Amino acid sequence: MKALPIPSFFDSSQISEVWRVPYQKRADDAEKWARQFGMTPAVDDSFKVSLLLVDVQNTFCIPDFELYVGGVSGTGAVDDNQRLCKFIYRNLNVLTQICPTMDTHQAAQIFHSVFLVNAQGEHPDPYTLISEDDIEQGIWRFTPELAAGLQVKADFVQKYLRHYTRMLKAGGKYDLTIWPYHAMLGGIGHAIVSAVEEAIFFHAMARFSPPDFQVKGSHPLTENYSVLSPEVLSGPGKEKLAEKNTNFIQRLMDFDAVIIAGQAKSHCVAWTIEDLLSEILVSDKRLAEKIYLLEDCSSPVVIPGVIDYTKAADAAFAKFADAGMHLVRSVDPICNWPGINL
Numbered sequence: 001m002k003a004l005p006i007p008s009f010f011d012s013s014q015i016s017e018v019w020r021v022p023y024q025k026r027a028d029d030a031e032k033w034a035r036q037f038g039m040t041p042a043v044d045d046s047f048k049v050s051l052l053l054v055d056v057q058n059t060f061c062i063p064d065f066e067l068y069v070g071g072v073s074g075t076g077a078v079d080d081n082q083r084l085c086k087f088i089y090r091n092l093n094v095l096t097q098i099c100p101t102m103d104t105h106q107a108a109q110i111f112h113s114v115f116l117v118n119a120q121g122e123h124p125d126p127y128t129l130i131s132e133d134d135i136e137q138g139i140w141r142f143t144p145e146l147a148a149g150l151q152v153k154a155d156f157v158q159k160y161l162r163h164y165t166r167m168l169k170a171g172g173k174y175d176l177t178i179w180p181y182h183a184m185l186g187g188i189g190h191a192i193v194s195a196v197e198e199a200i201f202f203h204a205m206a207r208f209s210p211p212d213f214q215v216k217g218s219h220p221l222t223e224n225y226s227v228l229s230p231e232v233l234s235g236p237g238k239e240k241l242a243e244k245n246t247n248f249i250q251r252l253m254d255f256d257a258v259i260i261a262g263q264a265k266s267h268c269v270a271w272t273i274e275d276l277l278s279e280i281l282v283s284d285k286r287l288a289e290k291i292y293l294l295e296d297c298s299s300p301v302v303i304p305g306v307i308d309y310t311k312a313a314d315a316a317f318a319k320f321a322d323a324g325m326h327l328v329r330s331v332d333p334i335c336n337w338p339g340i341n342l
Helices: 023-036 074-092 132-134 145-148 154-170 194-207 246-252 268-283 285-290 312-320
Strands: 049-054 096-103 214-216 257-262 291-294 326-328
Touching: 023 049, 023 194, 049 268, 074 194, 074 257, 074 285, 096 194, 096 268, 132 154, 145 154, 154 268, 246 285, 268 285, 268 291, 268 312, 312 326
Parallel strands: 049 096, 049 257, 096 214, 257 291, 291 326
Antiparallel strands: none
């Protein structure tokens, strides 16, 4: 199937900017575009393809925003999204549905500074790593003034912190990381990158295929890197804390192919794929062959002089490839990818 041209309204120089999408104009453009290129409604696709976009939000993708993913080059997320937008437009007639995830936070959550305090009344700096030993030794404790607002008991949360950091270590996950305040509900950083939002909307109008938005990360007592499951599911007494996104997992596996891109490669992208792989290995490991990872549309977290997750991200993707998933590039025609039957 021949790739489509890029619409003339797309301006790659705007990738790193925040602006209002002209919805009605783009809806009209999409209708004309669909007629011009003979596109059919997505419901008629015989080979159904999902594009899972992980956290392509201003907070991660726009320079100078709260948790910009610059990668090794420093322009990682900007370059990724330029390629991503072009990929969507070129393959508008192939992508059945786009599924964007949205990291969604409020101020008082376990990975934000205000949640913890030391004996001097100081909160941890962003990018501080909190281990089980740190909690056991009393270096950091729950900020008791937050208890009423969160409708919890301070003693319970302190006990829970010991359990939480222990569970992260036992599960082979990263230590509890204090992140800058980011993806704040109602804030401009929470929004999808404007150029990507425009491409998603254009696809929805041209293919009569509403995007399947997935909100994650709102529980105050757990990180939620993966859209498929929070980091920790139960409390110290085995009480249910949160649950897997089983409905979405099933919807993804109903597609003939699932393409994954987004930010950050080392965290929310990697853990989403890890959780998806875990589900696949339980049901049928051959299903891994329907997963395609857009390597050139994701970047790892790199904070120069502070932390670099490049090796961790590369190791994760190598593991996924060994399991049968495909590492692909956005510039390569989908019709040439292994296992694609368009």
